[in-house]
Amino acid sequence: MVVLAASIVSKHGKVLVSRQFANISRVRIEGLLAAFPKLIVGEKQHTYVEAENVRYVYQPLESLYILLVTNKQSNILEDLETLRLFSKIIPEFCPSLEEEAISSLAFELIFAIDELISMGHKDSVTIAQVKQYLEMESHEEKLHKLVVQSKIDEAKDVMMRKASAIDKNKMEKLRSDSMNYVPASANGSGRYSNGFQDAKSFGNGSSDGGLRFGSLDSIAPPKPAARGSTPLSTPSNGGMKLGKGQGTKQLLESLKAEGEVILEEVQSLPGPLRTVASPTEPVAISIEEKLTVTLKKDGGLENFELQGTMTLIVQDNEHAQICLQVETGANDKVQLKTHPRIDKDRFLKEKILGLKNAGASFPIGTPLEVLKWRLQSQDESLVPLNINCWPSVSRNECLVNIEYEASRAFELKNVIVSIPLPALRDAPTVNQVDGDWRYDSRKSILEWNILLIDNSNRSGSMEFVVPTSDPSAFFPIDVKFCASKFFCNVKLSGVCDAQNGTNTRHNSETQLVVDSYQVV
Incomplete structure (x- = not known):
């Protein structure tokens, strides 16, 4: 079956909602919809009528027509089944079937149609699944x-x-x-008293x-005014005036x-x-590490690279002459590099980030990366999250087991494992999952979501079934997460005035994020 358009039309020919699927011009679709009311003869519960090149499959619904425009080669039984689901979806989203109510909920109905029909073909979904897909929430958005x-x-x-x-x-x-x-006021003794x-x-x-x-x-x-001093005003006998x-x-x-x-x-x-x-505080410091990891699908580490930055923002001129006391940890493999304006010798000896010129000031309101560091390694023990995928292909289906194992050194937040799938009309059958999952039919990607990985769930797995596929179709697997702990232990100890050494009020943010994390 190939659906050219799905529409809701009033009985006097007004198009209230329309979703086009075929790669034809908008004028052509509008012409087909305009010709529909002229082809209807009598009132029937649901039927179809054929024109020269297309078939109209429709069903009356109170004062409306639910209409599918298909090609003449489509399967009429599938057309009627799609029409039946279409007619059940409308009351779920729009209790009132008046024209004004339908028009006000046009976008919600179009989204529902997109879940029902994909690329002109009917998806095997139920009404409950359509509602679930449209109501899905994003953990990242809520957080x-x-x-x-x-x-x-x-x-x-x-x-x-x-x-x-x-x-x-x-x-x-x-x-x-x-x-x-x-x-x-003056008292009898000539002394000025409290007025x-x-x-x-x-x-x-x-x-x-x-x-x-x-x-x-x-x-x-x-x-009281002292004797001999000049009063603010000449006192009078009538008290205060x-x-x-x-x-x-x-x-x-x-x-x-x-x-x-x-x-x-x-x-x-x-x-x-x-x-x-x-x-806000007069000084803000942001410390961030970006992780790039490539894992082999057969096991082993192909690439591990970490890049970190410490960024300074000074809000006003009063606090522009400052120094930053930092700690860099004991990892000898970390390559540290300071900004050209920073006194490098002082940093190497005292771990203090200050300007070379004693009287110089940091720029106001402009982020400045005062310190960078980099770490490259082939040590697999540094990998915070290992992903293993095991596709098992049989004659009629492909059973996929995927598991994760996290390092105890980190607590990972908002973990998303994106697994590419072969082009499917329907969502895969998920037999078991530790966490949540969702299927993006447009991108053909299965997303496995774990909100937090800590000591209570250092390992987990998911199992799903898809039609028979090439095992390489499930790679590369992309992973996203964030954490508050760092690899290189670069910390901010304090901020002080460069002239007198007094502490300066400041706030700081630290985060480990993923730039690229793949299993290939």
């Missing part, structure tokens, strides 16, 4: 979303704490500054204008807004109080 969300939550917490601390400092500074505008005794009684309901200050107990009173000067205006505004967030007053504060700390 990535969790990491991103945790970073967002952490940034929000840091922002709220810093904002709260800044607001508190601004309010305390505002209250402290307001005290400079409160004049001291807040009168202010409290005034705030509790004096007749001088009825202005109420609220609680002034929380504001520290100014020190509020004039129209700039100081008085600031006092009234600060008291009115006591305990509230006041933007206008904040903007008028001195420069240091307006400074907001950056939510």
